[in-house]
Amino acid sequence: MTEKTVLIEISRLTKVYGTGQAAMEALKGIDLRIDEREFVAVMGPSGSGKSTFMNILGGLDTETSGAYRFRGVVVGQLTRNQRARLRRYYLGFVFQGFNLLNRTSALENVELPLIYRGLPTRVRREKAMRALETVGLAQWKSHTPGELSGGQQQRVAIARAIVTEPAVLFADEPTGNLDRSRSREIMDLLVELNGRRGLTVVMVTHDPDTAGYAGRVVRFVDGLIESDEPNGRVS
Amino acid sequence: MLWNMILLAFxxxxxxxxxxxxxxxxIVIGVAAVIVMVTVGEGATAQVRQQIASMGSNLLMVTPGKRMGPGQSTAQTPFKQADAQAIYREITSVAATAPVSVKSIKAIFGNQNWSTQVTGADNQYWLxxxxTIAAGRAFTDHELKSxxxxxxIGETVKEKLFDGQDPIGQKIRLEDVSCEVIGVLEDKGQNTMGQxxxxxAVIPLATFQRRISGSQDVGMIxxxxxxxxxxxxxxxxxxRLLRERRHISASDEDNFNVMDMKEISKMLTGTTQLLTALLSAVAAVSLLVGGIGIMNIMLVSVTERTREIGIRLAIGAxxxxxxxxxxxxxxxLSSLGGILGIVLALIGSLAISKIMNVPFILNLSIVAIAFLFSAGVGVVFGYFPARKAARLDPIEALRHE
Structure with missing residues (x-):
């Protein structure tokens, strides 16, 4: 076991939507630390604040109070563009609804984040091809999302997330739209990426089976962490 | 990056x-309209200028009857040859006066006939x-007097009647007058009105008066x-001189009209320029409307592609x-319109120049300006939708169906 390095550190994080009477407290004070190479599942019923929490972790939203440090950087103090750069260079996203560009081939979808890194076309193609090979879709590179199954689409999305070699992969209900066997394929892929490549994975799910693949399970209830325990599986 | 964006845009x-x-x-219509207007307008202006130059800018034309506006004139008291002589005699700055009468007559040579403008004049007319006379000679004093x-004859009459033959010395018939052709005029082409x-065919004024019009009147000087x-x-x-000679009292208006070529030139070019300006304004409005159309479609596009924008923002755009x-x-979008407009304008102005018989003068700077303007329309009207897209909240955008 290598030495543990802190990747994400969260203290007394709150998020309030609206103001005054209509104010809604989505997060009521979260403390959490995630190390590099961890595979964390965030569980909880809808409305427990886990999506809000993921949006803040992903730099898509900002907290009301408290602090979120990513590799020591206080993300809440970054400007909108600085947070965009954080996402571009360090974060990968996988969504429940895949969120691929329709009418655009699998390869081009995977290439997309590299365009924003300003890489030349040839390098982009190579890297995107390698990512597609990693998820086992090399022969599907010219297909558009509409021509792929749900599981294949999610694998393209994963390829797009890992093509930039991010520090962490945020997966929001990655198997929410998939049947059992497709779910297993996706989870096996995530476990492999976590295990073999040492990619940190933070995954939101409400499905206990899916959460079972993670090394650590954090349960949210009503804007607070109810429990935080290892899952038995060594990561 | 920019190249990628251009590819993506197309x-x-x-x-x-x-x-x-x-x-x-x-945009296409706007750009095409601007270029066609300017091209045809400049062609027409150039033609007018050329025309005026060929007529001589120091020409005055005196016609009987006061011009009252289009197609209207007061009852005319015609001029006599003496009026022309008086002007020549009494006004020192006048170099030449030519009393001229014109009638449309069928000229006949052999079995050819051609209806032409028979002009009664003297040798001052050439000046x-x-x-200038290209072949043959002008009238002699004796011919003019008797x-x-x-x-x-003019080049056209020569072509129509003589078909390549040398006309000098031949006899042509004008009404019942059999005239010997003594000279051919250098060709001058068409004038501003396409005439x-x-x-x-020029004959001595005395001949015209005696044998064709039958009166001593002169059409114009x-x-x-x-x-x-x-x-x-x-x-x-x-x-002043003509008022005196025609006994016009101080309270009455002139019953004749002295036209200055400079005025005519100014009037003609002025009209062309005004027309060009007006139509260009219409074209500018069309560009504005085109720009609003682009803004409208871009706003629709931003809404349609909200999810795509969300994805791009989420992955770090x-x-x-x-x-x-x-x-x-x-x-x-707008530049494409500009380019199509330019192509359309080139075809259109070539065609219109041909039809209107004006020289085709392509002003490259107006083409460049029209293109830059159309691109500018894209920037101006694309900015608001683009900013709307850029300011989207990625979370909201990703949720958008």
Missing amino acids: KELKRNVMRTVLTILG TSNR GAAVAV DQDDL MISVQDGASTEKAKADIE LEGEVLAQFLVEAVA
């Missing part, structure tokens, strides 16, 4: 060809109308002012990059 525009075409139609049956200036002398002053002097993407698309 890919996006190709996706909905019909919409793209309809969107840029306003005032800025013409009213001899001789004619100097053929070589379609004429052409006057050439001396080089360097003021045409305005000469014009005023002529007016900067606000400026999303803004640039949509701006490039708007500019690509």
Whole structure:
């Protein structure tokens, strides 16, 4: 076991939507630390604040109070563009609804984040091809999302997330739209990426089976962490 | 990055060809209209200028009857040859005066016939109308005085009647007068109104008066002012002299009209320029409307592609990059309109120049300006939708269906 390095550190994080009477407290004070190479599942019923929490972790939203440090950087103090750069260079996203560009081939979808890194076309193609090979879709590179199954689409999305070699992969209900066997394929892929490549994975799910693949399970209830325990599986 | 954006923009525009075409139609029409107007306008102006130059800018034309506006004139008291002589005698700045009468007559040679403008004039006519005799000779004094049956013909009459034969010494018939052709005028081409200036036969005024019109009247007097002398002053002097000779009391208006070529030139070019300006304004409005069309479609596009924008923002696109993407698309749209407009304008102005018979003068700077303007329309009207796209909240955008 290598030495543990802190990747994400969260203290007394709150998020309030609206103001005054209509104010809604989505997060009521979260403390959490995630190390590099961890595979964390965030569980909880809808409305427990886990999506809000993921949006803040992903730099898509900002907290009301408290602090979120990513590799020591206080993300809440970054400007909108600085947070965009954080996402571009360090974060990968996988969504429940895949969120691929329709009418655009699998390869081009995977290439997309590299365009924003300003890489030349040839390098982009190579890297995107390698990512597609990693998820086992090399022969599907010219297909558009509409021509792929749900599981294949999610694998393209994963390829797009890992093509930039991010520090962490945020997966929001990655198997929410998939049947059992497709779910297993996706989870096996995530476990492999976590295990073999040492990619940190933070995954939101409400499905206990899916959460079972993670090394650590954090349960949210009503804007607070109810429990935080290892899952038995060594990561 | 920019290249990628341009490729992306055209890919996006190709996706909905019909919409793209309809969107840029306003720009196409606007740009085409501007260029056609300017090109044809400049051609017409150049032609007028050329025409005036060939007529001589120091020409005055005196016609009986006061011009009252289009197609209207007061009852005319015609001029006599004496009026022309008086002007020549009494006004020092006048270099030449040519009393001229014109009638449309069928000229016949052998079995050929051609209806032409038979012009009664004297040798001063060549000077005032800025013409030279290409072959043969002018009238002799004896011919002018005695009213001899001789004619100097224009190039068109020569072609129509003689078909390559040498006309000098041949006899042509004008009504019942058999005239010997003594000279051929140098060809001059068409004038501003598209009239053929070589379609004429000049005979001595005395011959015209005695054997064709049957009266001593003169249709008009052409006057050439001396080089360097003021045409305005000469014009005023002529007016004064003619009022006196025609016994017009101080309270009455002139019953004749002295036209200055400079005025005519100014009037003609002025009209062309005004027309060009007005139509260009219409074209500018069309560009504005086209721009609004682009803004409208870009706003629709931003709404349709909200999810795509959300994805781009989520994976790390900067606000400026999303803004640039949509701006490039708007500019690509409007520039495409500009290019199509230019192509259309080139075809259109070539055709119109041919039909209107004006020289085709392509002003490259106006083409460049029109193109830059159309691209500018894209920037101006694309900015608001692009900014809307760039400012989207990625979370909201990703949730958008």
